[in-house]
Amino acid sequence: MKNFLLKINGKKQKVAVEEDTPLLWVLRDALRLTGTKFGCGLGVCGACTIHIDGKAVRSCQIAVSKINSKSTITTIEGLSKNGEHPVQKAWLAEQVPQCGYCQPGQIMQACAFLAANKKPTEAEIDEAMKDNICRCGTYQRIRKAVRRAALEMKE
């Protein structure tokens, strides 16, 4: 067990966990931030996606000891106060979610993508989102929501 100081959603959090604990389980178990989901533990499905310094990261693939205490970690809970982020609003406007389990990861992936690409093409959207799996099949609406959010974020 070791103490780690992490900056999560704007707050400094101290956690006492084993060094090799993936960030995913630090978030879910130690901090009870369960918005970030477990889907495979292999970095393949995208359900665990969060931001470290604004970049999309699969939190199941990074051990807590590898995180710089100065890094800013953002989870789905910290994206906005109550769903005001353009991507979250677009997700609701397009009625994207079905079961919703993959959606926090989808949203975090889309946010990071759009922050770096303000005028994405269809192909670029597909390429950016293709490793976020949805079994309910909301892909068509994800495409529409990303396009919609891109327009709003441009303004």
Next chain:
Amino acid sequence: MNELSDEVKNKSNRRDFLKTSFSAAAGLVLAFHVPSAVRGQKAAVSPTINKTFAPNAWLEIAASGTVTVFVALAEMGQGIRTSLPMILADELEADWSKVKVINAVSDPKYGRMDTGGSYSVRDSWLPLRKAGAAAREMLIRAAAEKWKVRPEDCFAEKGFVVNKSTKKRIGYGELIEAASRQSVPENPPFKDAKDFRLIGKNVSNVDGLEIVTGRAVYGFDFHVPGMLVASVERCPVFGGKLVSFDGSEAEKVPGVRHVVEMTLFGIPAAVAVIADNTWAAIKARGLLKIKWDEGENAKQNSAAISREFAAKARAKEDEVLRDDGDAVAALQTEKIEAVYETPYLAHACLETQNCVAQYKDGKCEIWGPIQYPSWVQGSVARTCGIKPPDVTVHRTLIGGGFGRRILPDYAAEAAQLSKKVNAPVQVVWSREDDMKNDYYRSASYHLLQASVKDKKPFAWRHRMVFPSISGSYDAKAATESESLWGALELPFAIPNFRVEYSRVQPETRLGWWRATRMPNVFATECFLDEIAEKCGTDPLEFRLRLLERDREVKIREANVTHNLSVERLKRVLKLAAEKAGWGKPLPKGRGRGIAAHAYFDVGTYVAQVAEVTVNDDGGVKVDRIICAVDCGTVINPDTVAAQMEGCVVYALSAVLGGEITLENGRIVQNSYRDYPVLQINQMPLVETFIVPSKEPPGGVGEPGVPPTAPAVVNAIFAATGKRLRRLPISAGDFSG
């Protein structure tokens, strides 16, 4: 048998049950208990306790005007936490902005809580309308009483009762005490469809905000104080046994509390690591040293299974299910023949299996992503040596169901461990556990033969070979009819029509998969195309001719008779074709295919046209799926479209994605890496066209699945001249 409505009907004959109690609700939380002493009596309530108007199991109105609707069926993405409350709230004339939705806790008063088979909306339609209408009438009478007018002088409007002449209004919240004193009407009038405010509209998902902010709680997220987490190493071969294990290294991992033997189906066949946090349990499990006795099934492998299917297809059939005319004789002449095959498939829900159980003092509480609470109650009761009513099931949100969460295995595991270690336990499955311990959709083998006379099909013979789901529980059980639809009931004008079934023993666990009949529809809708080609007829025209005149075909199943409307089937075929521009030329390498299925047992008809592009290297891109659906009265049109999109994606994974295979009795696949499912870059444009209808609501959770594979495979033929007859397809299918 419509159990839910029968139960409601029976209950309405027992007046004391329906006379409402002015209940003291312990806040509007998950539990809603009507103590039997209070039922049928007016409770004496202190004015300081929270009061609600609760005339039936499905709604409660508080003094604030909040209307709580209890949803007794499982929300798994098909939108019923929105559509079921819409039905009730519309009849109730509730203010939708004041409606709160709660997942009902297991209780006999809700009737059937088990969810699947695309029946949630169609079975809830009448009971929920009745529940809402009854409450509305009672509120109107309560207001009429207050105003000293007749109920006919009032009407209900969005959470208020309005006095027709004075225009005075009273909110529902102010009427709850007076309404509770009214007797419950046996047959309250229903609204005219033209007066619907919610039904038929695109009402937004009630859980949308919770989902996009990460606040929505799924089984995996659920937590109770003192809860431990278990990760379980199971025998890799189905039916094998635990011989011995060494947990000494596992026990050294900080956080680990117990390393214990576990039974699967009553046989020691697993070892559980139980820790105070998830990572410790996962890590420690990897340090277990275990000896298994793998048993007979260790000899199983997919190649042998396929050979067995093929052999049984050519041998004498086990059962003749249908025999119009004399197909065997008619096929002694020249015939066409094709073999269609589908593999075992996993559900691969994104939320792996999990469950929280707390066994205490002879009772067990369960929290999890559960489709069938009654099976959980039965299984957990057997596991713990208690009675099913002593098992309380709380349903969380569900990260994908698709039929997997019907089975109670994950709940029984948690209960077993909770009892063993005397603490609440959450069992969490890894992705590999989920892939390797599924209840798979059966593999199947279809031998089809047909002969043609005067450019029309004259004889059809279909031999189906697959292990049945019921057969996996009881070797003597009859094959479940839903595994025979799509082959048995086809209403085509083919004078000699024979359908046969041969059983094979399952070597792994089998279960219900979204539209379990999909392989049958794949085989028959593709073979229809082959016959159409032989007859020189366009595939759409061919189907319409075979369906002949509009009529209701009666299909018997046990003690139920279903109606298959040929008119509705033809209509969706023509609509899909029209919207797809059927018949318009496409460039080289591109093609269109059509397929349809009358999902008559859920009251829904779907036709799809697929457009594909096939590259020179054999890569298949599905460009468009045009979907025409007749699902009767529509509750939420956008949800219908979403379900069609979802069904298409689920089906396309079976066409373009992975398959489950066995080697040495072990499931080979581990994760989405070696069991690929559809990704966004493979998503076609899906356009859904809904037939306006006044028929009762049908189901939409599954009906969009069966037509997709044959539509795509038929489109591939149109593009390339090549018939693919085995799923999943691959680029290699086009070489040679």
